[in-house]
Amino acid sequence: MKSTPAPAAVPAVLGPALTLLLATATGLAVASIYYVQPLLGLLSAQFGVGGAAIGLLPTLTQLGYAAAILLLSPLGDRFDRRRIIAIKASALVVALALAAAAPGFAALCVASVAIGLTATLAQDIVPAVATLAPEAERGKRVGQVMTGLLLGILLSRVASGSLAAVAGWRAVYGVAAVAVAATIPLLWHRLPRFVPATSAGYGSLLASMVGLWVKHAPLRRAAIAQGLLSVAFSAFWSTLALVLAGPDFGQGSAVAGAFGLAGAAGALAAPLAGGLADKRGPQAVIRIAAMLVFVAFAVQALAPASLWLMVGVAIVFDLGVQAALVSHQSVVYSLDPASRSRLNAVLVSSMFVGMASGAALGSALLAAFGWRAVPALGAAAALGALAFIRRN
Numbered sequence: 177m178k179s180t181p182a183p184a185a186v187p188a189v190l191g192p193a194l195t196l197l198l199a200t201a202t203g204l205a206v207a208s209i210y211y212v213q214p215l216l217g218l219l220s221a222q223f224g225v226g227g228a229a230i231g232l233l234p235t236l237t238q239l240g241y242a243a244a245i246l247l248l249s250p251l252g253d254r255f256d257r258r259r260i261i262a263i264k265a266s267a268l269v270v271a272l273a274l275a276a277a278a279p280g281f282a283a284l285c286v287a288s289v290a291i292g293l294t295a296t297l298a299q300d301i302v303p304a305v306a307t308l309a310p311e312a313e314r315g316k317r318v319g320q321v322m323t324g325l326l327l328g329i330l331l332s333r334v335a336s337g338s339l340a341a342v343a344g345w346r347a348v349y350g351v352a353a354v355a356v357a358a359t360i361p362l363l364w365h366r367l368p369r370f371v372p373a374t375s376a377g378y379g380s381l382l383a384s385m386v387g388l389w390v391k392h393a394p395l396r397r398a399a400i401a402q403g404l405l406s407v408a409f410s411a412f413w414s415t416l417a418l419v420l421a422g423p424d425f426g427q428g429s430a431v432a433g434a435f436g437l438a439g440a441a442g443a444l445a446a447p448l449a450g451g452l453a454d455k456r457g458p459q460a461v462i463r464i465a466a467m468l469v470f471v472a473f474a475v476q477a478l479a480p481a482s483l484w485l486m487v488g489v490a491i492v493f494d495l496g497v498q499a500a501l502v503s504h505q506s507v508v509y510s511l512d513p514a515s516r517s518r519l520n521a522v523l524v525s526s527m528f529v530g531m532a533s534g535a536a537l538g539s540a541l542l543a544a545f546g547w548r549a550v551p552a553l554g555a556a557a558a559l560g561a562l563a564f565i566r567r568n
Contacts, residue, residue, distance in 0.1 A: 190308045190317055194366050198301050199324025201265070201359045205297040206325050207332035208268060208352060209237050212288065214337035215345045222345070223281040233288050240292020242528050245521050249299045250381040252517030257304045257370040261297060261363055268294035269357045276349035298325055299524055303516040306509040307370065315458065315506040319448070322502050373514035385518050392511050395519060397564045398504040399526035401466065404561040406530030408469055408554035409497045411538030412490070419547040424481040448499075458503035459565065465503065466561045468496030473554035493554065500561075501527075 212219075212233050220230040252260055271290035278284040302321060309317035336348045376384065389396060420427040452461050472493040479485055508519045534557070541549035 190305065190310075190313075194308075195305075195317060195320050197359070197362055197366060198305055199321045201261075201324075201356075201363060202298045202301045202321055203324035203326075203328030203331075204352070204356050204359065205265070205268060205295050205301075205328070207328035207335075208272060208291050208295045208356070209241055210329060210332040211336040211348050211352060212237060214333050215340055215348065218340060218345045219281075219284070223284070225281055229281070232285055236285055236288040237292040237295075240289040241295055242292075242525070244293040244296040245299060245524050245528065246385075247382070248293070249296055249521040249524075250385065250518045251378075252300050252303055253373045253515055254376065254378070254381055255372055257300060257307075257517075258364065258367040261300050261304065261367065262360060264294050264297040264300060265356055265360045265363065268297055269353045269360070272349045272353035272356065276346045276353065298328075299520055300517070302505070303509070303520050304367070304370065306505070306516055307513065308368070311510075314509065315452075315502065318505050318509070319502045322498070322505075326498060373516075381518065384515070385522055388512070388515055388518055389522060392519075394507050395511060395522060398507050399523050401462070401561040401564040402501060402504050402523060403526040403530035404557045404564070405466065405469055405497050405500055406527045407534035407537065407557040408473060408493065410531040410534030411541075411550050411553050411557075412473075412493070415538045415542045415547075415550050419542065419550065420483075422547060424547065425483055425486075427483070458506045461503040462500050462507075462565050463562070465496040465500035466558055466565060469493045469500075470555050470558035470562065472496065473551040473558060476551035477548050477555060489551070496558075 216230050216233065219233065220226070223230075248264075268291065271287055271294050275284060275287035275291060278287055302318060302325075305317055305321045306314055339348050339351060374381070389399075419425065469492075472489045476485065476489045504523065505520075508523050509516050511519060534553075537553055538550050541553055
């Protein structure tokens with residue numbers, strides 16, 4: 177399908193400096209969602225609430241993020257993306273500051289929702305990169321910014337836990353607020369003004385996402401395939417600590433935390449996958465990526481229990497999932513430049529549904545059938561993804 181010109185009013189060269197800035201801002205934004213996870217024990221003791229209640233904090237953050245993807249991200253097609261990015265970044269600073277100063281548990285719950293809502297700043301930056309990048313380099317540039325997003329997820333837990341141990345949990349949110357605030361003037365001055373791609377009203381924007389789903393078969397295939405790969409991804413990571421603590425492995429939380437470093441493989445693969453998608457076509461990369469996910473989980477399900485095998489599996493399937501995501505973004509962003517924010521919202525929403533489903537199914541299968549049922553689910557989900565990937 178032939179693309180129409182990207183709607184940027186002021187030409188901008190998406191060089192290394194601007195790409196690094198956007199990758200950094202994306203990483204800081206998405207990291208805000210995950211800072212709370214290592215802090216739950218400290219917060220439970222601070223506010224005197226039990227495990228079930230303290231679990232509301234990450235849940236509310238994720239719900240806020242999911243709601244904003246559907247309800248706020250489409251505004252990027254209606255208003256100047258530079259202004260939206262600056263407003264959301266400023267609001268995220270306020271939300272993080274409120275969390276740092278929260279006088280009680282209820283106030284921290286409210287701040288958690290606000291953090292989730294405004295952390296979707298990351299989902300405004302990625303479509304902006306797709307608009308600014310030359311068509312021949314779109315996959316590579318999106319992949320480079322996705323590296324920032326993935327590193328934000330990977331390093332947020334380490335940074336949060338380490339800083340809290342030294343300076344307390346409030347310092348985590350305070351430092352995060354300062355870091356995001358430092359990017360705002362840079363983003364405002366370095367980004368061009370984006371001409372709105374549509375003058376449709378808010379209700380029409382939301383309704384149009386259904387129309388985009390119906391109109392674009394590649395969007396449906398990308399959303400379903402990436403959603404299924406997200407099922408496999410989430411099933412593994414949401415059950416890992418329990419599996420490692422079981423009789424087959426007998427490992428504690430420190431080993432489970434160290435597994436997060438395997439995510440670095442996916443972060444490093446993102447720009448490589450994007451560049452390969454530019455040269456060879458995204459479909460070829462997506463097929464290979466989904467096959468990597470299938471093989472990794474199939475081997476884990478059938479092979480004898482081995483800690484090192486699980487490390488290798490984590491590296492391989494994470495690489496596959498992230499390579500598929502960057503390549504799917506290349507496909508989706510090429511469908512309709514005037515609708516990139518809404519297209520991105522559809523894709524990311526499908527991923528969120530897959531993540532939630534994978535966590536629920538993985539936990540249920542682990543309890544009912546043991547740890548091998550989890551990689552079996554991952555392999556089945558990867559096969560399902562392959563069924564939705566268009567063959568050249």
